[in-house]
Amino acid sequence: MKDRYITVALAKGRLAKKAMEMFEKIGVTCREMEDEKTRKLIFVNEDLKMRFFLAKANDVPTYVEYGAADIGIVGKDTIMEEGRSLYEVIDLKFGKCRMCVCGPASARELLQNHTQIRVATKYPNIAKDYFYNRKHQTVEIIKLNGSIELAPIVGLSEVIVDIVETGSTLRENGLEVLEEVAPLSARMVVNRVSMKMENARISRLIRDLKTIL
Ligand code: PRP
Numbered sequence: 001m002k003d004r005y006i007t008v009a010l011a012k013g014r015l016a017k018k019a020m021e022m023f024e025k026i027g028v029t030c031r032e033m034e035d036e037k038t039r040k041l042i043f044v045n046e047d048l049k050m051r052f053f054l055a056k057a058n059d060v061p062t063y064v065e066y067g068a069a070d071i072g073i074v075g076k077d078t079i080m081e082e083g084r085s086l087y088e089v090i091d092l093k094f095g096k097c098r099m100c101v102c103g104p105a106s107a108r109e110l111l112q113n114h115t116q117i118r119v120a121t122k123y124p125n126i127a128k129d130y131f132y133n134r135k136h137q138t139v140e141i142i143k144l145n146g147s148i149e150l151a152p153i154v155g156l157s158e159v160i161v162d163i164v165e166t167g168s169t170l171r172e173n174g175l176e177v178l179e180e181v182a183p184l185s186a187r188m189v190v191n192r193v194s195m196k197m198e199n200a201r202i203s204r205l206i207r208d209l210k211t212i213l
Contacts, residue, residue, distance in 0.1 A: 003049040006194075006201055009069035011057035011078065015186050018094045019073040020052075026208040061086060061189065070194035070202065076184040077163060081123045087195055089206055092186040093213055099126060101179040102170055103152045103159035108178055110158055111137075117158040120144050120151030127161040130181050149173045 010016035020033060030052050032043040042053045055063060057074055061084035064072040072086070077099055079088060101111065101119075110117050114135075120142045121127045131139045142157055149169055151157040161181060170176055188209070190202060 003201070004198075005044075005049050005051045006071065006198060006205075007051045007053070007069045008071045008073065009053055009055050009060045009063045010072075011060050011074045012054045013057075015057070015073060015075060015095055016054055019092065019186065022092065022094075022209065022212065025212050026205075028205070058082060064189050064191050067191045067193055070191050070198060071205075072189040073186060074189060076182070076187050077123060077126070079187060079189060080129075080182065081125050083125060085192065087190045087192060088187050089190050090188040090209055090213075092188060092209070095184070095186040097163050097165040097184050098177075099123070099161065099181040099184055100164045100177045101130070101159050101161055101181060102149075102164065102175050102177050104174060105176055107152070107158050111178055114138075115158075116140070118142055118156070119159055119161055120148055120157035121161040122146065122148060123161055126181065130161065149175060 010019055020030065023029070028048060028050065030043050030045050032040065033052060042051055044051050057078045060072040060074040061079060061082040063069040064086050065084040075095055114137045116138050118140045119127050119131065122144060124141050124143045127141050131137045142151070144151060148160045148162045151160055152175060153173060159178060163184065164170060164177055167177070195202060
């Protein structure tokens with residue numbers, strides 16, 4: 001039987017670029033994708049019978065869960081937030097950062113005393129899980145879509161749950177890390193059915209990637 005295409009969904013941006021560099025090292029290339037001006041949405045390597053597409057990070061787990069993509073490359077933050085049913089198979093070790101509870105130093109006390117505070121975040125599910133299930137602290141979660149650090153500065157919330165990479169956004173805004181929720185990095189995820197049906201090809205890909213990590 002002729003091989004079917006293995007489809008890979010990549011989270012748009014830096015992550016996709018890094019992932020394609022990794023794939024290239026193991027001989028999985030996609031020339032079509034290198035043209036930065038293209039408006040094409042899907043890129044094919046006919047020899048390898050592989051297809052690649054770029055999607056908004058939050059949509060990658062959705063494509064993979066439904067099997068529209070066999071494989072996804074996406075941040076652990078998105079995997080945790082989306083809570084989809086899929087296999088997380090490799091930590092790709094790039095895009096390393098941390099999900100943290102941050103705020104002004106004065107908020108430390110509010111966390112210790114389990115005061116009912118407001119938490120602003122782009123990641124309501126991660127924040128809910130952390131405060132309710134791990135800390136057993138009742139809080140009010142406020143969903144924002146960006147520049148989360150603004151929230152405690154203008155008085156929308158006492159703390160935030162957000163990604164910290166270098167820590168410079170926090171520093172420049174008089175905020176600090178108060179608690180660590182989880183370490184993050186790019187991961188490869190696989191659809192549950194694809195893992196069985198395409199086991200040979202996907203296992204080989206995983207094995208090859210592991211040799212360059
Ligand atoms: C992310 C994150 C922090 C910042 C952390 O924001 O939400 O704001 O990067 O990086 P640092 O610790 O190196 O300063 P991003 O730039 O992705 O944009 P956003 O504000 O729209 O979330």
